[in-house]
Amino acid sequence: MQENLILDIQKINKSFPGVRALKDATFSVQRGSVHGICGENGAGKSTLMKILSGVYLKDEYTGVIQFDGKELRLKENAIHEAKELGIDIVYQELALVPKMTVGENIFLGKEPTHAGRIDWSSLYSRTQEILQRYSLDINPQAVIETLSVGKQQLVEIAKACAGKTKLLILDEPTSALSEKEIKILMNTVKTLKSNGITCIYITHKLEEVFEITDTVTILRDGAVVTTKPTSEYTNETLISYMVGREMTERFPKRDPKLGDVVLRVEKFTVQDPHNPKKHSSHDATFDVRKGEIFGIAGLMGSGRTELIRALYGEYGTKLSGNVFINGKIKPIKSAQDAMKSGMFLVPEDRKTEGLILQQSILKNITIPSLDIFSSFFRIDKYKELKTAQTYAKKMAVKAPSLYVKASTLSGGNQQKVVLAKALLSDPQVLILDDPTRGIDVGAKYEIYKQMVELTNEGMSIIMISSSLEEILGMSDRIMVISEGKVITVLDSGEANQEIIMHHAVGAS
Ligand SMILES: Nc1ncnc2c1ncn2[C@@H]1O[C@H](COP(=O)(O)OP(=O)(O)OP(=O)(O)O)[C@@H](O)[C@H]1O
Ligand SMILES: [Mg+2]
Incomplete structure (x- = not known):
C-alpha cells in the first residue's frame, strides 16, 4: 500500500x-x-x-x-x-x-x-x-x-x-x-x-x-x-x-388547478408546553385550497413543526383559535381526531414517530388503515398484501420483500415506507414535515412526482421544508414563519430565496 x-x-x-x-x-x-x-x-x-x-x-x-x-x-x-x-x-x-x-x-x-x-x-x-x-x-x-x-x-x-x-x-x-x-x-x-x-x-x-x-x-x-x-x-x-441515467430537471412540471378552501386555520394560538409564558404559535391565520401545495418555510426553531403538530392535536395547549375543514369547525384534540377530519401528518423524525422499526414493512404501511381490509373483525390478508404492494411500488420502496423489518431498510427507504403509509390512508390534507430529509436525488424526484399526482387528484399538501430550493420548486404559496408568528404568505411567483430569508430572520 x-x-x-x-x-x-x-x-x-x-x-x-x-x-x-x-x-x-x-x-x-x-x-x-x-x-x-x-x-x-x-x-x-x-x-x-x-x-x-x-x-x-x-x-x-x-x-x-x-x-x-x-x-x-x-x-x-x-x-x-x-x-x-x-x-x-x-x-x-x-x-x-x-x-x-x-x-x-x-x-x-x-x-x-x-x-x-x-x-x-x-x-x-x-x-x-x-x-x-x-x-x-x-x-x-x-x-x-x-x-x-x-x-x-x-x-x-x-x-x-x-x-x-x-x-x-x-x-x-x-x-x-x-x-x-x-x-x-x-x-x-x-x-x-x-x-x-x-x-x-x-x-x-x-x-x-x-x-x-x-x-x-x-x-x-x-x-x-x-x-x-x-x-x-x-x-x-x-x-x-x-x-445511472440523465436527470434533466430537479422538479417535475405542474399545472395546478386550485379548488375551494379545504383547511382554514383562524387565530390559532398555542402555549408552549415547556414554557407557560411563551406561545409556540401565535395568532396564526391561513388557509389551504383543494389541490394546492402549501409550503411552510422558516428557520430551524421558528415553530414550523410545533404549529402543525398543534393543529394535529399532538402538541401544546390551544389557547384560542379554530380549525375548519371544508367550512366545518373541527375540535381536534388528538391525532385520531385529526385523521378522522381528513388530515394525515408525516412527521419530521421518522425513526421515533413515523415507523415501528421492529415491524415489517407491510404492517408499517397498513396498520393505520386496517379497517380497509377488515370485515367482521377479520383481516383479509391477501387484500392487505396486494394493497401494501401497490403503495410500496408507488413510492419505489427498495426491499427484498414486504415482510422484512423496517429497521433493515436504508434511511431513505424508511422514509418512502412512511409516505406509502400516509397515501394509503387517503387524506384530504397531507402534511409533510421535511419529507425529503436524507433522501437521494432520484428518490426525491419520485416523491415530488407523487406530490404532483396527488394534488392533481385533488389532495391538498402542506409541506414544511428546510430546503428553500424545494419550497420554491414545489409550492403554490409559501407561508413564512418566524418565532411562532406567521410573517407573510407569498405567491410562488413573487418569492425567491432572498425574500423568504428576509422574512424568516424576522427582518420585515
Ligand atoms: N441489517 C440489515 N439487514 C438487512 N438488510 C440490510 C441491513 N442493513 C442494510 N441492509 C440493506 O443493505 C442495502 C444497503 O443499505 P445501506 O444502509 O448501506 O444504504 P445507504 O447507501 O446507507 O442508504 P441511505 O442513503 O438511504 O442511508 C439496503 O438494501 C438495505 O436495505
Ligand atoms: Mg445510510
Missing part, C-alpha cells in the same frame, strides 16, 4: 438475506483528504462504513481492507478495536448520554484522574481546549439534552477527535442541522483536515460535496461506479453517476 494512502478497500462483498449490499467495492482514500461518498438510498454507503468501524466483523464480509499500512481484521470487541486503531464514526443518530454534561461525555471512560479521583477541573479545562480548537461555542458544563441537535452533533465530533482519531467517518452529519450549524460543521471538518485527520463524508446534499470534499466515490447498487477528484464532477455528472 502506498504511503500517501490511509485506506485501501479491495473487493468488499457483503450480503444480507435477499440483498447484496456491497459488490466488489474497491477504492482508496488519500491520507489527509476529505473523501466524499455519494449514492442513492440503499447503495451500500452505511454498510461499508459499518464494516470500517467494526459493526460487522471480519468473517461477516469478504474482501481486504488495508488501514494505515496494515490489514484491518476486526474481530470480537471490534468497535473498540477500530477506535484504538484510529477509526471513529459519527452516526446520524446521536450516541451521547443525554443527562451528562458535554465534558463528561467527551471524557466518558477516560476521565483524567488525580490521586485516584476524577480530576474535574482538568476534565473541564481540557474539554474547553478541545471545543476551542474547533471554534465551537459550547459550554463544557452544559447538560447534553439542553443543547440543540446540531450542537449535540458537534459535541459528538469533538468527542471523536479528542482521542487518537486518524480517520473520521461522518455519515450524513448535517441532516438535522440548521444552516448556521452546517457552516460550523463545515469549518470543523476543514480544521480537522488541516490537523491531518482524514475524513470520509457521506451526504445527499450536493452543495456540501462540492464545498468540502477533495475526492468523491460513487456507489450504485453496492458497486463502485467511479472515484475521481471532486473538481472533475459537475452537478449533472454526479447525479447521473448516482442514478
Whole structure:
C-alpha cells in the first residue's frame, strides 16, 4: 500500500438475506483528504462504513481492507478495536448520554484522574481546549439534552477527535442541522483536515460535496461506479453517476388547478408546553385550497413543526383559535381526531414517530388503515398484501420483500415506507414535515412526482421544508414563519430565496 494512502478497500462483498449490499467495492482514500461518498438510498454507503468501524466483523464480509499500512481484521470487541486503531464514526443518530454534561461525555471512560479521583477541573479545562480548537461555542458544563441537535452533533465530533482519531467517518452529519450549524460543521471538518485527520463524508446534499470534499466515490447498487477528484464532477455528472441515467430537471412540471378552501386555520394560538409564558404559535391565520401545495418555510426553531403538530392535536395547549375543514369547525384534540377530519401528518423524525422499526414493512404501511381490509373483525390478508404492494411500488420502496423489518431498510427507504403509509390512508390534507430529509436525488424526484399526482387528484399538501430550493420548486404559496408568528404568505411567483430569508430572520 502506498504511503500517501490511509485506506485501501479491495473487493468488499457483503450480503444480507435477499440483498447484496456491497459488490466488489474497491477504492482508496488519500491520507489527509476529505473523501466524499455519494449514492442513492440503499447503495451500500452505511454498510461499508459499518464494516470500517467494526459493526460487522471480519468473517461477516469478504474482501481486504488495508488501514494505515496494515490489514484491518476486526474481530470480537471490534468497535473498540477500530477506535484504538484510529477509526471513529459519527452516526446520524446521536450516541451521547443525554443527562451528562458535554465534558463528561467527551471524557466518558477516560476521565483524567488525580490521586485516584476524577480530576474535574482538568476534565473541564481540557474539554474547553478541545471545543476551542474547533471554534465551537459550547459550554463544557452544559447538560447534553439542553443543547440543540446540531450542537449535540458537534459535541459528538469533538468527542471523536479528542482521542487518537486518524480517520473520521461522518455519515450524513448535517441532516438535522440548521444552516448556521452546517457552516460550523463545515469549518470543523476543514480544521480537522488541516490537523491531518482524514475524513470520509457521506451526504445527499450536493452543495456540501462540492464545498468540502477533495475526492468523491460513487456507489450504485453496492458497486463502485467511479472515484475521481471532486473538481472533475459537475452537478449533472454526479447525479447521473448516482442514478445511472440523465436527470434533466430537479422538479417535475405542474399545472395546478386550485379548488375551494379545504383547511382554514383562524387565530390559532398555542402555549408552549415547556414554557407557560411563551406561545409556540401565535395568532396564526391561513388557509389551504383543494389541490394546492402549501409550503411552510422558516428557520430551524421558528415553530414550523410545533404549529402543525398543534393543529394535529399532538402538541401544546390551544389557547384560542379554530380549525375548519371544508367550512366545518373541527375540535381536534388528538391525532385520531385529526385523521378522522381528513388530515394525515408525516412527521419530521421518522425513526421515533413515523415507523415501528421492529415491524415489517407491510404492517408499517397498513396498520393505520386496517379497517380497509377488515370485515367482521377479520383481516383479509391477501387484500392487505396486494394493497401494501401497490403503495410500496408507488413510492419505489427498495426491499427484498414486504415482510422484512423496517429497521433493515436504508434511511431513505424508511422514509418512502412512511409516505406509502400516509397515501394509503387517503387524506384530504397531507402534511409533510421535511419529507425529503436524507433522501437521494432520484428518490426525491419520485416523491415530488407523487406530490404532483396527488394534488392533481385533488389532495391538498402542506409541506414544511428546510430546503428553500424545494419550497420554491414545489409550492403554490409559501407561508413564512418566524418565532411562532406567521410573517407573510407569498405567491410562488413573487418569492425567491432572498425574500423568504428576509422574512424568516424576522427582518420585515
Ligand atoms: N441489517 C440489515 N439487514 C438487512 N438488510 C440490510 C441491513 N442493513 C442494510 N441492509 C440493506 O443493505 C442495502 C444497503 O443499505 P445501506 O444502509 O448501506 O444504504 P445507504 O447507501 O446507507 O442508504 P441511505 O442513503 O438511504 O442511508 C439496503 O438494501 C438495505 O436495505
Ligand atoms: Mg445510510
